Amino acid sequence: MTRKNTEQLHLGAFIVAGPGRPGGWRHPQSEDGWLTPDYYRRIAQTLEQGCFDLAFFPDILAVPNRFGGSHESQLRYGALGSLRLEPTQVLATMAAATNHLGLAATKSTSYYEPFDIARGFATLDHLSGGRAAWNIVTSFQDAEARNFSREQHIPREKRYDRADEFLEVTHKLWDSWADDALVADRAEPLFADPDKVNPILHKGEWFTVDGPLNVPRPPQGYPVLIQAGASDRGRDFAARWADVVFVTHYSLESAVAFAREMKARAAAHGRDPRHLKILPGITPLVGETQAIVEEKRKLLSGLIDPVAGLTTLSYHLDVDLSVYPLDEPLPHLKVPGVTGHYDEMREASDKAGLTLAEAGRMYANRYEGDFIGTPDVIADKMQEWFEAGACDGFMVMAAWQPGAFEEFVRLVVPELQRRKLFRTEYEGKTLRDHLGLPRPERGAWEGKSARLEAAE
Amino acid sequence: MTRKNTEQLHLGAFIVAGPGRPGGWRHPQSEDGWLTPDYYRRIAQTLEQGCFDLAFFPDILAVPNRFGGSHESQLRYGALGSLRLEPTQVLATMAAATNHLGLAATKSTSYYEPFDIARGFATLDHLSGGRAAWNIVTSFQDAEARNFSREQHIPREKRYDRADEFLEVTHKLWDSWADDALVADRAEPLFADPDKVNPILHKGEWFTVDGPLNVPRPPQGYPVLIQAGASDRGRDFAARWADVVFVTHYSLESAVAFAREMKARAAAHGRDPRHLKILPGITPLVGETQAIVEEKRKLLSGLIDPVAGLTTLSYHLDVDLSVYPLDEPLPHLKVPGVTGHYDEMREASDKAGLTLAEAGRMYANRYEGDFIGTPDVIADKMQEWFEAGACDGFMVMAAWQPGAFEEFVRLVVPELQRRKLFRTEYEGKTLRDHLGLPRPERGAWEGKSARLEAAE
Structure with missing residues (x-):
C-alpha cells in the first residue's frame, strides 16, 4: 500500500493507573508496579521514544459492583476499576520524566466543581509546558454516585446540561487571566496586571463561581479537550467542545460512518472539521510472525x-x-x-x-477492529482505516501493561514511520502542536454551549 | 548552651506554590519559576539535603479580595493567594525527585468530597513510598465559598461537624483495604482478596459513601494529618485527629502555653502526647554576620x-x-x-x-518569634524554644523563595546538627518514621470524632 496524502496520523496510549485489562496483570511480561512512580515513568518514556501524541488515563470513581451487586469478581480477577490511582498525580510524575508527551486525565463533570477542575488542568498544563488534556466524562454508574453522597445519578439529559455549564465555567476561568497578565516586574512592582485578571461572576443553574482563577492562563490557552460520548446528546456535546473524540468500533464501516457524522456535526457548529480529531481505540496484538501472534493470543486468552x-x-x-x-x-x-x-x-x-x-x-480479550498480526499487517490496517476517513489516528490500548506498549513502539511504530504515516520526531512543544490544533484565543469557547443556545 | 536530652527536633518547610511572601518575589535572589517543575524539584532537593522532615504547601481556593473587596492589591503586589498551583501535583513532582522528604498538601473539608480526598492522599502516599501528609483546613473565606457555588460559608461550628464526619469517612476508606488485601497472585488468580476489601456503607449527616476505596491502604496506614485550628473547637479537633499541629507564635511564653495546652488536650483524649507534634512557624533571617543580617533585613523591608x-x-x-x-x-x-x-x-x-x-x-516582613541573626543565634533560639517545651520542631517559612531555604540549609542546619539537635541523615523511609510516629493499625481512628461522641 502506498501513501495517498501527506497527512500523518496521531497516536494516543490508553493507560490504566492500575492492573489494566482483566487478566493482563497475569501476563508473564506484565509488571506489578501499579503503585510506584517508576512504572508510569517507564511507560511515559517508552511512549515518548515512540513519538506518541499523548498518554491517556481513563478513570472510575468506585470499585464497580455492577456484576451481581458485589465487588468480588472485580477484585478477584483484577477486572476494570479494581484499583485506580488518582490520575493527575500520575501525570505530574510522567510530566517530570518527559519533554513532549501529551498528558490526558479523565475527570467527571458530575462529581467535581469547575473551579477545582479548571485549576487542576491549568496546573498540569503549566507544569508540563503545555501538554495537558482533559477527558470529559459525565459518569453513569450508580456505584460512583454512592461514593459522592448522591442517592442516584443525575439523569442523562441533566448530566449534559450540567456538563455544558461546567465547561462554560472552566473556560471562563481559564480566560480570567489574559495571556500577558503575569508581568513579574520587580522594579515597578507589578506582579500581575489587575486590569488583565478579571472575576467571571458566573451565576447559572448548577454553579455560582466568582473567579478569577488563581492560576494564569494555561500555555495552551485551554487544555486539549477529549470526549467519548456515544448517545446523540453526547455526540453533540463532543462536536461542540471536544478537540479529540475517543471511540470504539468493531468494523471499518461503523468507524467511517461515525467519523463522517462527527465531522459533519462539527462543521454544522461552524468548526473546521479537521480540528476535531477522531481516535478509535484499538488493542493491537503484534508479533514477529503470524505463528507467534497466534501463540500470544492463546496465552492471553488462557489468562482470562x-x-x-x-x-x-x-x-x-x-x-x-x-x-x-x-x-x-x-x-x-x-x-x-x-x-x-x-x-x-x-x-x-x-x-x-x-x-x-x-x-x-x-x-x-477483545481486539477492537482486529488489529492483530505482524507489524506490516497492523500498519496496513491502520493505514486503511486512516485513508478511508475512519479516523485521524488511534488510541492504542494494551492487552497487558507495560509490555504491549513496548512491543507496539518497537515493532509497529517504525513501520508507520517508514510509510511516512507517523512522525519520526516531535516538531512542536505542546500537545496542540502535536495534534495540529491552533491555540485558542481568549473567548474562543463562546457559542459552544448547547445549554446557552437553548436558553436564547 | 548544651543539650539537655537526646531528643531531636523536626523541621518542615512552608512553601508557597506561587510567589511566596508579598515582596519576596522582588528579592534579587528570588526566582520566577513558580509555574515550572524545576523550581519545586530544586526546593525539594535542597530540603532533602538538609534532612528536613517535610515540605508543606498551604492553599487558598481563591484570589483573596478581603482588602477593599477587590483583587487589585493582591495581584499588583503578588500578595498572598495571588497565584497558587494545585498542590498535590506539585508534590507528585517533588516525590519523583526525592527519596525521603515528607510531602504535605492542604485540602479543605468544606469544598471537597471525602472519597476524592482519601483517594488523592492514598495515591500520593503510594507514589512517594509513604511520605504523604494532609493539612486539614475547614476554610473561612467568603471568596472561596463563592468559587464553589456556595452563597456563604458554612458557620464555624458546623464546619467542624462536617470536618469530623469528613475524617470519619476518609479513615473508613483508608481502612477499606486490609494491609494484605492486595495479593497479585498470578497463578491462582487472585488480584485482591475480596474478603479483605470491604464497603464502608457510611451514612451520616453530611456524607453518604459506600466505598470501598479504589486504592489499597496507604503505606503509612493513614497519611500524616496536620492541622492549624486556633479556636477552641479547632484546638479540640487537632488534639483528636492531628499528628502535627502547625501554629504561629510571637513569643516563647505564648508558644509554651499553647504547647502545654495541646499536649494536655491530647492526653485527655487518651493519646500519647508525644505523638502530637507541635511545629510553630518561624521565618528565619540568617546571615554570616549581624551586620549582613541587618542589611538583608533593610533590603527586604524596602521591597514591601x-x-x-x-x-x-x-x-x-x-x-x-x-x-x-x-x-x-x-x-x-x-x-x-x-x-x-x-x-x-x-x-x-x-x-x-x-x-x-x-x-x-x-x-x-514579619519574623515570627524573631529568629533573626547569625546561625548560632538562630540555633540558640531554636534550642531555647525546643528545650522550654514550646515545640517539637519548627515549620520554616521563607522570606523569599527559594533562596531563604537554601541559606537555612547551608547556615543553620549544620549548626543544629553540630549540637545534635537535628539528624544528619534519615533513619527511616516514611514521614511517620521521620516524625517518630507509630504506623496506625486498621481502625485506629475510632473514638477520635467529636461528632460521634456528641451523638452517643
Missing part, C-alpha cells in the same frame, strides 16, 4: 476467566449480566448510548455460536 | 508596600482593613479564632508607636 470479562462488560453496559445463564447465547438488551455496539457484538457472538461465558472471555 | 502587608493581614484576620486610616494606630478588632494573635500584635504596634501602614509593612 469468563466472569472477569462479563464483569467488565456489565460495567460498560451498566447492566447486571450475572442474572443471565452462562451457557446460553447473549441476551437481547436495550442499552442506551452503547446499544449499537452491543447489538454488533451480540450478532457476531450469535453468528459464531458463542455462549455468554465464551463471549465474556472474548470481551476481556 | 504597606498595602501588600495589609492585604495579607486582612486575609488572615478575615477583616477588611482598607476602611481604617493608614496613618493611625491599629484598630481594636474582635477577631474570632485569631483574636489572641491580633491583640498581641496590636499591643506591640502601639508600644512601638506604629501606624497601620507601618504595621502592614512589618506584617509582610
